Amino acid sequence: MLAGVPNLGDMLAVIDLDARTRYDVFTGPALPTPHGRAFGGQVLGQAIAAASETLPEGRKIHSMHGYFVRPGDSEKRMTFEVARLHDGRTYSTRRTQAYQNGEVLMSMISSFQDDSAGVEHQDSIDITQFPEPESIPSIWDRYGHLTLDRQASWILNRPFDFRHVEGDIVLNVPENRSTQHVWLRSRNDMPGPHSFQCAALAFASDYLLMEPVMRKHGIPWATPGMKGASLDHAMWFHRPFRVDEWLLYEITSPTAQSGRGLSHGRFFNMSGELVASVSQETAVRLPEE
Numbered sequence: 001m002l003a004g005v006p007n008l009g010d011m012l013a014v015i016d017l018d019a020r021t022r023y024d025v026f027t028g029p030a031l032p033t034p035h036g037r038a039f040g041g042q043v044l045g046q047a048i049a050a051a052s053e054t055l056p057e058g059r060k061i062h063s064m065h066g067y068f069v070r071p072g073d074s075e076k077r078m079t080f081e082v083a084r085l086h087d088g089r090t091y092s093t094r095r096t097q098a099y100q101n102g103e104v105l106m107s108m109i110s111s112f113q114d115d116s117a118g119v120e121h122q123d124s125i126d127i128t129q130f131p132e133p134e135s136i137p138s139i140w141d142r143y144g145h146l147t148l149d150r151q152a153s154w155i156l157n158r159p160f161d162f163r164h165v166e167g168d169i170v171l172n173v174p175e176n177r178s179t180q181h182v183w184l185r186s187r188n189d190m191p192g193p194h195s196f197q198c199a200a201l202a203f204a205s206d207y208l209l210m211e212p213v214m215r216k217h218g219i220p221w222a223t224p225g226m227k228g229a230s231l232d233h234a235m236w237f238h239r240p241f242r243v244d245e246w247l248l249y250e251i252t253s254p255t256a257q258s259g260r261g262l263s264h265g266r267f268f269n270m271s272g273e274l275v276a277s278v279s280q281e282t283a284v285r286l287p288e289e
Contacts, residue, residue: 006031008159008186008243011042012199014050014080024082026050030075038072038105040230041206043098045199047108050080051094052195059092059112060194064202065234066108072100090114122238122274123266125248133183133246136163143170160184160204160243169211169220178216179252182208190244200243201276202235205265209233209280212253213261225287231260234279241267241275259283 014026028046031039044066052061072078083095091113098106138161165181167174184204190197210228219226241247251265260281267276 006157006159008188008190008200008203009192011159012045012049012196012203014046014053016053017079022083024050024054024084026053026080026082028078028080030073030077033074036074037229038074038078038100039206040068040106040233041203043068043072043078043106044108044206044233044235045203046078047080047096047098047106048110048199048202049195051082051096051108051110052112052199054082054084054094055092055112056087059114061110061198061237062113063234063236064108064110065232066106067232068106068230069104071229072098072105076100078105085109090116124272124274125250125268127248127268127270127272130165130181130183130248133163133185136165136183138163139168139170142168158207159187160207161187162208166215169215171222172220173215173218176216176218178212178254179250180208180212180215182249182251183246184249185246186244188244190242194237194240197241197243198235198237198276201237201241201247201267202233204243205235205249205267205278206230206233206280208249208251209263209265209278210261210282210284212251212263213256213282213284216253216256219284219286223286227283227285229283231281231283236277237275238277239269239273239275241269246270247275256284259285 014028017025031042079099081097085093094110096108097104163183248268253261253263255262261284262281265278269275
């Protein structure tokens with residue numbers, strides 16, 4: 001792993017505080033950021049990991065819906081409170097809330113299911129229409145020389161390898177369009193159960209969901225004074241996958257208004273199978289606003 005890159009397993013590790021009343025209470029490590037705000041993707045991943053610790057044996061997450069209520073401090077550990085709302089014969093429901101200083105930062109409802117037989121179909125994709133991930137320069141290959149810059153280091157030193165098919169938007173936007181495709185995988189081997197893979201993919205998904213909004217309006221990440229924040233995040237997990245194997249992340253933004261942009265994303269494995277879907281609304285503020 002490259003120097004300075006946080007370990008993904010460590011970032012998703014949660015500790016059971018064994019402090020139960022009506023709830024299960026966990027804590028997770030911080031991930032320092034240059035702007036000082038906790039990264040929403042990590043909070044989502046840790047929340048999924050915490051909720052997964054409270055489940056009947058063999059039950060797997062299939063959906064989550066979360067709202068970011070207020071920004072958190074990226075230098076402080078997060079506390080997670082899990083409410084066991086329901087355990088049925090097939091499904092379980094959990095509410096997980098992230099806290100700092102006694103205030104709720106994020107609230108998430110997640111649903112889990114036993115493996116079951118039933119109807120099945122999917123929108124697959126022809127992976128061969130896209131260049132192979134190894135043929136595309138990584139963000140590190142293109143901008144590794146900028147690591148002494150604190151803001152650039154946040155973009156470069158991520159636990160995932162992102163490779164943009166249509167070109168990245170770090171310094172400039174090659175084409176104003178509302179859809180992009182990005183190959184991604186973790187930078188190190190990530191064995192682990194389905195719950196961990198889903199937590200890791202939720203972590204990864206949040207890095208890029210704002211990009212189609214920015215790309216459509218020609219706004220690179222390097223825009224001085226530009227600010228963005230995740231408002232909500234919904235995710236569905238369809239089929240097994242591993243985050244240490246290449247996934248194609250297709251993201252599109254159908255609308256933006258009132259300083260908010262909506263993005264939808266789909267993840268496909270190397271066989272073109274749809275393994276997960278995501279939607280998010282993001283606040284985007286430019287310097288003159």
